[in-house]
Amino acid sequence: MDSTAVEQTGTEGKNWGGGNQPLKASYGKLMMWFFITSDALTFSGFLAAYGFTRFKFIDEWPIADEVFNHFPFLHGIDAPMYYVALMTFILIFSSVTMVLAVDAGHKLQKSKVTFYMALTILGGAVFLGSQAWEWKNFINGEYGAVETKSGKILQFVDNDGKRVAIQDFAPQHESYREQHKGNKGAWYISESSIPQYHIDDVKEAFKNEENLLVRTMQLNEQKEKTVLNRQESLKYLEDRGVDLIFGANMSKNEYGAPLFGGFFFFITGFHGFHVFSGVVLLIITFFNVLIGTYEKRKSYEMVEKVGLYWHFVDLVWVFVFTFFYLV
Amino acid sequence: MAQDASTHHEGTTKRIWSVFIILSVLTIVEVVLGIFKPHFLVFTEVVSMSLLNWIFIILTIYKAYFITWAFMHMEHESPGLRRTVVWTGVFLICYLIAILLIEGNYIHDVYTNEFMTWDF
Numbered sequence: 001m002d003s004t005a006v007e008q009t010g011t012e013g014k015n016w017g018g019g020n021q022p023l024k025a026s027y028g029k030l031m032m033w034f035f036i037t038s039d040a041l042t043f044s045g046f047l048a049a050y051g052f053t054r055f056k057f058i059d060e061w062p063i064a065d066e067v068f069n070h071f072p073f074l075h076g077i078d079a080p081m082y083y084v085a086l087m088t089f090i091l092i093f094s095s096v097t098m099v100l101a102v103d104a105g106h107k108l109q110k111s112k113v114t115f116y117m118a119l120t121i122l123g124g125a126v127f128l129g130s131q132a133w134e135w136k137n138f139i140n141g142e143y144g145a146v147e148t149k150s151g152k153i154l155q156f157v158d159n160d161g162k163r164v165a166i167q168d169f170a171p172q173h174e175s176y177r178e179q180h181k182g183n184k185g186a187w188y189i190s191e192s193s194i195p196q197y198h199i200d201d202v203k204e205a206f207k208n209e210e211n212l213l214v215r216t217m218q219l220n221e222q223k224e225k226t227v228l229n230r231q232e233s234l235k236y237l238e239d240r241g242v243d244l245i246f247g248a249n250m251s252k253n254e255y256g257a258p259l260f261g262g263f264f265f266f267i268t269g270f271h272g273f274h275v276f277s278g279v280v281l282l283i284i285t286f287f288n289v290l291i292g293t294y295e296k297r298k299s300y301e302m303v304e305k306v307g308l309y310w311h312f313v314d315l316v317w318v319f320v321f322t323f324f325y326l327v
Numbered sequence: 328m329a330q331d332a333s334t335h336h337e338g339t340t341k342r343i344w345s346v347f348i349i350l351s352v353l354t355i356v357e358v359v360l361g362i363f364k365p366h367f368l369v370f371t372e373v374v375s376m377s378l379l380n381w382i383f384i385i386l387t388i389y390k391a392y393f394i395t396w397a398f399m400h401m402e403h404e405s406p407g408l409r410r411t412v413v414w415t416g417v418f419l420i421c422y423l424i425a426i427l428l429i430e431g432n433y434i435h436d437v438y439t440n441e442f443m444t445w446d447f
Binding site: 023024033036040044048049052054056058088092311315 | 339340343344347350351354357358361362369370380383384386387390391394395397398399400404405407408411412415416419420423424427428430431432434435438439444445446447
């Protein structure tokens with residue numbers, strides 16, 4: 001080394017002369033920052049793609065307040081956004097406890113780090129549970145909708161504009177066939193249950209219910225969904241309705257544009273996956289704190305690095321919250 | 328900035344809680360606006376988006392600033408690191424959003440103006 005090294009480069013003491021840390025951060029922390037930057041771009045890609053689709057269907061996108069209006073133990077009460085707001089608070093608060101843990105780590109206070117990290121893990125777990133509940137509501141749906149020939153959605157409202165569930169006015173379908181299972185017929189096609197309602201029954205029942213109207217996906221000047229009059233409703237349903245949709249899956253949903261469901265699952269799912277991996281990292285670090293690994297190193301930098309990741313997860317949620325639920 | 332990285336212990340806890348309060352207030356403002364949707368804000372268009380949406384987005388970026396600067400300690404990092412991370416993100420994201428939203432809007436115009444219906 002000594003024999004080959006150039007003794008004077010003329011750049012000694014300069015930031016980029018080599019041999020120093022111009023960014024004044026350790027390798028691990030720097031790499032965490034770079035990972036976060038690239039991950040931020042990934043999420044931006046998803047959210048920008050969501051924006052693209054939203055602008056593409058700007059006149060018919062579902063209204064978030066109507067989709068996400070559930071709150072635990074408040075059945076049938078319209079609670080737009082309360083629950084996501086609560087989830088946001090939980091995540092922000094877990095970010096606070098995380099930064100308190102990092103701060104305690106700087107002061108080498110093991111018991112405080114333990115306590116705050118435990119709170120952070122708890123916050124993360126509660127958030128994940130909330131997200132699972134949110135998914136459950138989204139997947140199960142509430143009112144059901146009719147799918148048209150062109151893949152658009154028709155929903156039902158009464159004269160006052162209140163939503164009416166298909167289950168409330170259509171009769172259950174008397175099944176004329178057996179459930180399709182993999183061991184009967186083609187092995188690769190099966191269904192989890194026979195559909196309980198049929199589009200023809202819904203069309204029939206709709207004719208008899210004088211006070212029901214059809215609501216299309218189209219947003220009017222009041223930025224509300226267009227409600228058709230009775231004649232148009234009958235015509236629309238008769239001419240266009242081909243199938244029923246209850247809840248949501250990857251290809252269709254009862255809320256509106258099929259891509260709305262796709263983006264919901266993909267973006268909140270990818271974020272939830274980040275929360276999940278964050279919780280796993282936190283748990284590993286938590287046990288390392290407990291057995292005194294960082295105490296021996298006299299450095300709690302690992303807590304700081306995991307903390308960076310955790311704050312990033314919170315940061316992403318702030319944007320997901322805005323673009324999925326508010327805008 | 329970078330010099331006080333090791334000597335910022337005393338005020339930190341206070342700073343954390345004050346940032347928490349700021350973030351909470353911003354979130355509450357967002358949620359209240361989102362629930363009540365004031366007519367004036369919803370129907371005032373500023374640069375092809377409603378004023379309400381602009382408020383949401385600006386508040387969100389403001390929140391992101393606090394999370395990054397205070398919670399992720401970006402304010403104590405060296406300017407080099409700060410620029411590496413923030414500028415990369417900001418420039419690429421602006422480009423991405425601009426190009427995708429313009430394209431989305433174009434396809435929307437195609438759907439509306441061409442001689443074929445997509446709703447049948």
